[in-house]
Structure formats: structure tokens, C-alpha cells
Amino acid sequence: MVGSPVQLIAIPLFAAFLIPLLGKAWKELVRITPGVVILYLLYLSVDLLNYTIEHGRVVEVIAGWTPPWGIDLVFSPFSGFLATLMLFMGLLVWIYSYRYQTFEDYDDYEPTLKYYLLLMMMITASVGVVLTGDIFNLFVFIEILGITAYGLTAYYRHRDGAEASFKYLFIGSLSSTFLLLAIMIIYSQLGTLNMADIAVKAHELKPVYKITALVLFLVAFGIEAEMFPLNGWAPDAYSQAPAPVGAAFAGIVVKAGLYTVIRLIYTLFEVGGTYEYLIVMGLITMFFAEFAAFSQTKLKRMLAYSSIGQMGLVLVAFGIGKEEGVYAALFLMFNHAIIKSLLFMSGSYLVYKSKNKYISELNGVGKMMPVTSFLFALGAFAIVGFPPFAGFWSKLAVLTAAADSGMLLIIALILSISLIEVIYYLRVVNRIYFVKRDTDLGITKPTPQAMFSMLVLGAIILIVGFYPDVITGVLHKASATLLDKGSYINDVLSLSQTIN
Amino acid sequence: MSLGSNLDLLTVTFYGTAIALILIGLYAALVKRSLIKILIGLSIVDSGINLLLVSIGYLKGGTAPIFSPAVIDKNPAMVDPVPQALVLTAIVIGFAVTAVALALVIRLYRHHKTVNIDEIKNLKW
Amino acid sequence: MKKVIVLILLAVVAYYLVDVFSQIKFGENRFQGENVRDFYLDKSKNDLHVSNSVTSIVVNFRGFDTLGEVTVLFLAATALGSVLYRRKAHGEAVLFNASTIVRSGAHLLFAPILLLGAYVFIHGHLSPGGGFQGGTIIATGFLLMLLAYHDYKVSHGVLTWVESLAGLTFASLGLTGLILGKTFLENFLPIGTINDLFSGGIIPIIYIAVGFKVGAELTGVLYTMLNEKEYKKS
Numbered sequence: 001m002v003g004s005p006v007q008l009i010a011i012p013l014f015a016a017f018l019i020p021l022l023g024k025a026w027k028e029l030v031r032i033t034p035g036v037v038i039l040y041l042l043y044l045s046v047d048l049l050n051y052t053i054e055h056g057r058v059v060e061v062i063a064g065w066t067p068p069w070g071i072d073l074v075f076s077p078f079s080g081f082l083a084t085l086m087l088f089m090g091l092l093v094w095i096y097s098y099r100y101q102t103f104e105d106y107d108d109y110e111p112t113l114k115y116y117l118l119l120m121m122m123i124t125a126s127v128g129v130v131l132t133g134d135i136f137n138l139f140v141f142i143e144i145l146g147i148t149a150y151g152l153t154a155y156y157r158h159r160d161g162a163e164a165s166f167k168y169l170f171i172g173s174l175s176s177t178f179l180l181l182a183i184m185i186i187y188s189q190l191g192t193l194n195m196a197d198i199a200v201k202a203h204e205l206k207p208v209y210k211i212t213a214l215v216l217f218l219v220a221f222g223i224e225a226e227m228f229p230l231n232g233w234a235p236d237a238y239s240q241a242p243a244p245v246g247a248a249f250a251g252i253v254v255k256a257g258l259y260t261v262i263r264l265i266y267t268l269f270e271v272g273g274t275y276e277y278l279i280v281m282g283l284i285t286m287f288f289a290e291f292a293a294f295s296q297t298k299l300k301r302m303l304a305y306s307s308i309g310q311m312g313l314v315l316v317a318f319g320i321g322k323e324e325g326v327y328a329a330l331f332l333m334f335n336h337a338i339i340k341s342l343l344f345m346s347g348s349y350l351v352y353k354s355k356n357k358y359i360s361e362l363n364g365v366g367k368m369m370p371v372t373s374f375l376f377a378l379g380a381f382a383i384v385g386f387p388p389f390a391g392f393w394s395k396l397a398v399l400t401a402a403a404d405s406g407m408l409l410i411i412a413l414i415l416s417i418s419l420i421e422v423i424y425y426l427r428v429v430n431r432i433y434f435v436k437r438d439t440d441l442g443i444t445k446p447t448p449q450a451m452f453s454m455l456v457l458g459a460i461i462l463i464v465g466f467y468p469d470v471i472t473g474v475l476h477k478a479s480a481t482l483l484d485k486g487s488y489i490n491d492v493l494s495l496s497q498t499i500n
Numbered sequence: 501m502s503l504g505s506n507l508d509l510l511t512v513t514f515y516g517t518a519i520a521l522i523l524i525g526l527y528a529a530l531v532k533r534s535l536i537k538i539l540i541g542l543s544i545v546d547s548g549i550n551l552l553l554v555s556i557g558y559l560k561g562g563t564a565p566i567f568s569p570a571v572i573d574k575n576p577a578m579v580d581p582v583p584q585a586l587v588l589t590a591i592v593i594g595f596a597v598t599a600v601a602l603a604l605v606i607r608l609y610r611h612h613k614t615v616n617i618d619e620i621k622n623l624k625w
Numbered sequence: 626m627k628k629v630i631v632l633i634l635l636a637v638v639a640y641y642l643v644d645v646f647s648q649i650k651f652g653e654n655r656f657q658g659e660n661v662r663d664f665y666l667d668k669s670k671n672d673l674h675v676s677n678s679v680t681s682i683v684v685n686f687r688g689f690d691t692l693g694e695v696t697v698l699f700l701a702a703t704a705l706g707s708v709l710y711r712r713k714a715h716g717e718a719v720l721f722n723a724s725t726i727v728r729s730g731a732h733l734l735f736a737p738i739l740l741l742g743a744y745v746f747i748h749g750h751l752s753p754g755g756g757f758q759g760g761t762i763i764a765t766g767f768l769l770m771l772l773a774y775h776d777y778k779v780s781h782g783v784l785t786w787v788e789s790l791a792g793l794t795f796a797s798l799g800l801t802g803l804i805l806g807k808t809f810l811e812n813f814l815p816i817g818t819i820n821d822l823f824s825g826g827i828i829p830i831i832y833i834a835v836g837f838k839v840g841a842e843l844t845g846v847l848y849t850m851l852n853e854k855e856y857k858k859s
Contacts, residue, residue, distance in 0.1 A: 508651070510651055510652065511647075511650070511651035511652075514651060515643075515646045515647070515651065519639065519642045519643060519646065522638075522642070523635050523638065523639055526635060526638070527631060527632075527635055530631045530634075531627065531628055531631050552646070555651060556649065558651065558652050559652060559653075559654055560652035560653070564753065565666060565677075565678040565679060566676055566677045566678065566679075566752065566753065567669075567670050567676040567677075567678070567819060567820070568676055568751075568752070568820065569820050572670070572676070572819065572820070577654075578666055578678075580662045581662070581665060581666065581669075581678045581679045581682055582661055582662055582665065582682060584679045584682075585679050585682040585683045585687060588679070588683055588757060589683075589687075589690055589691070589694050591757075592694050592697065592698060592757060593694065593697050595698075595701075596697045596698050596700070596701035597701070599701050599702075599705055599846050599850075600701050600704050600705055600708070602850065603704070603705040603708040603709050603849075603850070604708060606708075606709060606850070607708055607709060
């Protein structure tokens with residue numbers, strides 16, 4: 001083990017304060033430093049993940065006060081897997097962003113500095129959300145995530161970013177209001193903010209507090225996880241933000257949001273009916289999002305709605321519960337991060353010159369940009385779950401999990417909703433390859449570094465598609481950890497007894 | 501509802517004011533059409549939440565949680581310092597969000613020359 | 626119509642809020658046995674020697690939150706700058722100087738305000754107040770000057786330096802604890818006697834850094850926003 005989990009947060013924070021000074025020495029450092037930091041963190045995180053898979057959770061105490069008194073960070077195979085995934089996606093997004101903007105005044109020093117700072121901190125905050133073991137600390141990280149996301153959504157001044165960002169901010173503020181109220185109720189009754197401690201004491205709560213707190217938490221976290229009906233902000237934010245940021249939203253931010261919902265239901269509270277609630281909400285989310293995606297005329301909005309639909313499927317898988325359900329959900333999250341980011345990255349180059357990003361402007365682009373188009377098509381096939389691509393295995397896992405639990409109706413519903421997905425993705429691929437080009441829009445070649453990120457993602461889709469075993473071991477371990485609530489509580493709270 | 505059984509004046513004043521602020525703020529945020537008024541609404545909600553949080557930490561007869569030379573040897577009952585620390589964090593975060601929101605409003609105004617959301621409709625609201 | 630829906634929604638919210646909070650008795654000692662409140666009060670007095678226990682919670686027990694909080698402010702200033710950035714403004718600014726009385730008054734008050742702010746954050750561990758409060762007071766001093774003189778300049782370079790160095794101080798003090806084999810943000814300096822100016826180990830140092838950082842950041846935010854002047858087409 002080279003480092004401790006707290007470095008995953010502390011080092012980027014340190015770097016964030018340092019970057020404005022480094023920029024004074026050499027401007028290029030503003031672009032390079034975040035990448036170097038993320039690369040180091042990824043190394044650290046992979047190393048920690050290997051360690052935890054062998055030896056179990058690492059619980060890091062902060063400021064010397066053991067839980068439940070102080071704040072703790074928990075690096076388990078589950079949270080560590082998500083953190084590693086986020087950092088990996090973060091690295092690729094950084095590579096893709098490197099010298100991405102080449103027009104207007106976005107190459108000026110100030111916007112560049114701000115873009116990279118916000119991007120790095122968005123990734124850090126997502127990692128923080130996943131690692132923290134304290135409910136108020138979670139609130140702080142969600143707010144950091146929010147502020148960076150608002151800033152990045154409004155980054156382009158020649159789009160309607162400010163509007164999308166304001167919408168996002170409005171809903172985000174309501175979310176944090178509900179979150180604070182819920183934290184307040186928990187603290188007033190249990191006198192603790194530590195998640196493990198809350199999980200132990202949750203049965204002492206009177207039903208009225210428990211239900212109110214649970215509903216408030218679900219609303220607050222549901223907004224972050226793009227759960228229906230609180231996801232109105234997402235398509236606007238995805239489509240107005242710069243392309244790398246859209247990829248980061250799909251690959252990183254929404255994963256942090258989902259994590260909060262899962263932590264809430266699997267660890268914090270045990271209330272009957274929450275699993276069924278997840279299934280129902282997931283199906284409704286899927287249904288509306290896929291129909292909305294079907295009727296979109298703009299490429300990025302279609303991808304955003306499809307992203308929401310996928311999150312619905314993940315919720316269904318988590319709602320099925322048990323080892324297989326959680327395994328399927330984690331596999332879906334992994335695939336979604338990889339594939340949807342690839343779709344955003346390649347898709348935005350396909351319509352780079354277009355102002356409105358209409359799907360019809362993709363006509364015949366396959367001949368002009370063969371590699372990018374191929375990667376987009378690869379992503380499209382993978383996300384709808386065609387064998388032998390990565391997406392196939394995760395969809396199969398969801399269906400198997402549902403079949404094992406005897407939920408045949410759910411299988412039928414998932415399959416029929418997926419059919420819509422297949423139709424609209426194939427429609428796009430059809431336009432790319434088989435429709436004659438009817439616009440005179442020029443094309444922009446991807447930068448070599450952008451091409452590199454996309455190729456890496458494409459390669460992962462193929463590798464996981466042919467040899468799913470490379471990833472399933474970690475996933476099984478992670479899902480077992482999540483379900484083992486007793487050992488989570490024990491690992492966190494046992495520290496307290498050894499010291500006091 | 502167990503109203504009436506244990507409600508004294510202080511409870512009504514503090515919780516009542518805080519809840520009233522939250523509701524007023526939510527009303528303004530959801531109904532008003534001006535971006536500035538929506539923001540004012542959100543700030544009022546924040547204030548209400550903060551007031552509620554501080555009220556929860558109050559202890560009857562408790563002093564401020566500061567061991568100043570005058571009280572350190574007397575060991576008095578003290579109010580709960582945790583909600584106060586949480587409120588400090590919440591206030592700062594509220595400020596940060598408001599600042600970003602105002603910047604967005606400035607930019608929207610620069611673009612559309614209005615802050616009425618009915619007239620800013622490039623994206624569906 | 627929309628108003629009616631909102632009002633119904635608010636009525637539901639109100640019902641549940643009142644229902645829940647009428648059962649939480651105001652001013653009652655709710656916690657028995659070991660609890661966070663008594664633990665913090667006890668340790669603040671006996672282990673940290675910090676007389677303001679709110680400060681010891683903000684900077685030590687929950688110092689990680691505060692590091693996040695400082696980051697939120699920093700990122701808000703960053704996002705604000707990014708949202709409002711433009712290479713050049715078009716037209717001519719419409720601005721007026723305030724009257725002589727306001728200008729003289731602002732000049733007179735400027736130094737005392739800064740001094741008060743510094744006092745508040747230096748004594749954050751002894752009396753009510755601290756880095757956030759002191760920093761805000763300092764920023765109001767600059768706000769006064771910005772309002773009195775339309776051409777009052779705050780150097781962006783200096784602000785960046787203060788902001789970054791203060792943030793680095795906070796983060797490095799945290800990392801030093803880690804390097805010394807303790808935990809992140811753990812105290813490693815002598816704690817002195819309670820109610821002395823030099824007590825509490827790293828807590829006052831961190832709070833002073835926070836004071837500088839908050840002061841610089843709020844001033845930066847105000848300055849960026851005030852530079853968004855109304856322009857007359859020329």
C-alpha cells in the first residue's frame with residue numbers, strides 16, 4: 001500500500017490551491033498539473049484497490065478522532081472500485097480535453113485555468129462522495145460537485161449554458177435543502193453524523209422521523225442520481241456543457257449520485273419497501289427517458305436521455321437486490337461510464353461544426369470521418385447490448401438476476417423498453433453510414449489526444465466484451481462488500497473501541 | 501399530530517419562524533418569474549434551514565459553548581456546539597451557490613436584456 | 626393555476642415539517658449517555674485547550690468539512706470568474722464617484738474595519754468569531770472602498786497569491802500531520818494553556834489562514850461582480 005485514502009482528496013485540493021501560482025511561472029502547467037495529479041491518484045487508487053481486495057476495507061481516520069466522533073474515509077472494494085473508475089474516466093476526460101478548445105477566446109489563460117481547476121475538482125468531489133463515511137461531509141462534497149458542475153455547464157458563452165446551469169443550480173439548491181433537513185432530523189434524534197453509527201442506531205428512530213428522513217434523503221439524492229421526475233436538469237446540462245464535460249457527467253458525476261442512493265438504501269436505513277420502490281422508480285425513469293430519447297432531434301439531448309434511461313436500469317438492478325442484482329448494477333455502471341463517455345466524445349466530434357447538433361446533420365458522415373464514426377457505432381452497439389460487446393454482459397446479468405428472483409414481468413418490461421433504445425441508436429448509425437450527406441457542414445478532425453482517449457475506451461469495450469472475466473472478479477468482490485452491512489459497521493466502529 | 505401537548509412560546513417562535521421562512525422561500529422560488537426573486541427565495545429557504553438547525557442545538561439555560569475565563573471553572577450547561585458548526589458550513593456553502601447563481605443571472609441579463617424567465621426560453625423551463 | 630398547485634404542495638410540506646418538529650422538544654437535553662456534544666465539549670477543553678468549542682469543531686473535529694468548505698468558496702470564485710469572463714467590454718462604463726462625505730468616511734473606516742477583521746480571526750479560538758467571520762469583515766472593508774470610488778483597484782495578482790498561499794497553508798498543515806505519522810489534520814504542535822492567545826496548536830494557525838483566504842476570496846468575488854458595469858454603447 002503506497003498511500004492512504006485521504007491522499008485521494010488532500011492532494012488534488014493542495015494542487016488546486018497551487019495551480020494558480022504554477023500558472024504564473026509557466027502557463028502550460030495549468031493544463032498539465034491536473035493530469036499529473038489525476039494520474040498519480042489513479043495509481044494510488046489501483047494500488048489501494050488491490051490491497052483492499054486482499055485484506056478488506058481500509059478505514060482512514062481524520063484529525064485523530066475515531067468514528068463516530070470524527071470524520072472517516074472508507075475505502076472498500078465497493079467504494080474503491082467506483083473511485084478507481086471515476087479517476088480512470090477523469091484521466092481520459094483530461095486527455096480528451098487537453099487543448100480541446102481552439103476557437104473564440106477559450107484559449108485565453110483565465111478560462112483555461114478555470115476549466116482545468118473545475119474539472120479536477122469535479123472528479124475529486126465525486127471521489128470524496130464515494131469515500132466519505134460521514135453524512136455531513138457527504139453534503140459538503142455534493143456541494144463541491146454541484147458548484148463545479150454549474151461552472152462547467154455554463155462554460156461556453158456562445159451556447160445557452162447559463163440557462164441550463166441556472167436550472168441545474170435551482171434544482172441542486174432544493175436538493176441540498178432537503179439533504180440538510182434530513183441530516184438535521186437524524187442529528188436531533190441520534191446525536192451522530194457518522195454513517196455506520198447511524199446504521200447501528202437507526203432502529204431507535206421513531207417511525208415518523210425515519211420515514212421523513214428517508215423521503216427527504218431520497219428526494220435529495222434522487223436529484224443527483226437523475227431519478228424520475230427530478231431529472232429535468234440533466235439533458236440541458238449535458239447538451240450545453242463542453243463535450244468532455246458531458247462525458248464526465250455521464251462517466252463520473254452521475255455515478256456519485258447513484259452511489260448516494262445506494263449507500264442510503266443498503267447501509268443507512270432498513271425500511272421495508274425501499275427495494276420495490278427502487279424497481280418501480282427505475283422502470284418509470286427508464287420508460288420516460290427512453291421515449292424522450294426516441295423523440296429527440298438533437299444528438300446530445302438524445303444521448304443525455306439515454307443516459308438517464310440507463311440509470312433507471314441500474315436502479316432496477318439495485319432494487320432486485322441480492323448478490324446478482326448488485327453485481328449486475330455495478331457491471332452496468334462500469335459499462336455505462338465507458339460506453340456513454342465514448343458516445344459523447346465521438347458524437348461531439350461528428351457534429352463539431354454544427355451549431356444546433358441535429359441528428360440529421362450526421363447524414364453520411366461515416367465516409368468523412370471513418371474512425372470516429374466507427375467508434376460511435378461501436379459505442380451504440382455496445383450500449384444497446386449487442387453481443388459480443390461489453391454492454392451485452394451487463395444486460396444479461398440484469399436479466400439473469402431478475403430471472404433468479406422470479407421477476408418475469410420485470411424482464412419483459414426491460415426487454416420491451418430496450419427495444420426502443422435499439423431502434424433509436426440504430427437509426428443514428430443508419431444515418432451515419434447509409435444516408436447520403438445533405439448538409440455542407442465541414443468536419444473537424446479529432447486531436448490526437450482525443451483520438452487516443454476514444455481508442456482506449458473502444459478497446460475496453462471490445463476487451464470486456466470478449467473477456468468479461470477481466471472485470472467480473474472485482475465486481476463480485478465489490479457487490480459482496482456492499483451487501484455485507486455488518487462488516488462495514490464493524491470495521492468503522494471497531495476503531496473507536498481500540499483507542500478509547 | 502401531537503400538537504398542543506408540549507408547545508410553549510419559544511418552540512412556536514423558533515420552529516415556527518424557521519418553518520415559515522422555508523415555506524415563504526419555497527413559494528417565492530417556485531412561483532416568481534424573475535430570476536432575482538427566485539434567488540431571493542432560495543436564500544430565504546437557506547436562512548430558514550439555518551435557523552432551524554441552530555434551534556435544534558439549543559439547551560434551556562445553556563450558555564454559549566465557549567470556555568471563557570469567567571465560566572471555565574463553573575462548568576455550566578452549554579448549548580450544543582455541533583449544529584452551530586454545521587450552520588457555519590451551510591452558510592458558507594449557501595453564499596458560494598448564491599454567488600455563482602448571481603453570476604449566471606448577470607450573464608443571462610447580458611444576453612437577453614431581461615431577468616424574466618418567461619422571456620428566456622431557449623431551453624424548455 | 627400554478628399558484629394553487631404550489632400552495633397545495635407547500636401545505637403538504639408544512640404539515641410534515643410541523644408534525645416532525647413539534648415532536649422535537651425545543652431546548653430539551655435529548656442526548657443521554659455518550660454523545661457527540663459532550664465528547665466535543667470535553668475534548669475541546671481538556672485535550673485541545675481551545676476555549677471556543679465551535680472553533681475546535683470547525684477546525685479540528687470536523688476540519689475536513691472546513692477544508693471542503695474553503696474549497697467550495699475557492700471554486701465559487703473560480704466558477705464566477707469563468708462565467709463572467711470576457712476579453713473586453715464594449716462601450717463606455719456608466720459610473721459615478723460617491724459624494725465627498727461617503728469617500729472621506731470610507732477612507733476613515735477602511736483601516737479600522739481591516740483591524741477588526743484581523744482581531745476577529747486571530748482570536749477565533751478564544752472568543753466568538755473566527756476565520757470565516759473575520760474574512761467577511763475584511764471583505765466588507767474592501768466593499769466600502771469599491772462603493773466609494775468607482776475606479777478603486779484591487780490587484781488580482783495579490784488576491785491570487787493570498788488565496789493560494791492561505792489554502793496551501795491549510796492543506797500543508799493537514800498533510801504535515803500525515804507525514805509525521807499521525808492522521809490528516811491532526812494537531813502536532815504544543816497546545817499551551819487554555820484561554821491564552823498561543824493555545825490550541827495548529828487550530829489558530831489554520832483559522833488565520835482561513836481568515837486570509839475568505840477575505841481575499843470574498844473581495845475577489847465582489848470585485849469581479851462590480852466590474853460587470855453597465856455599459857453605454859458608444
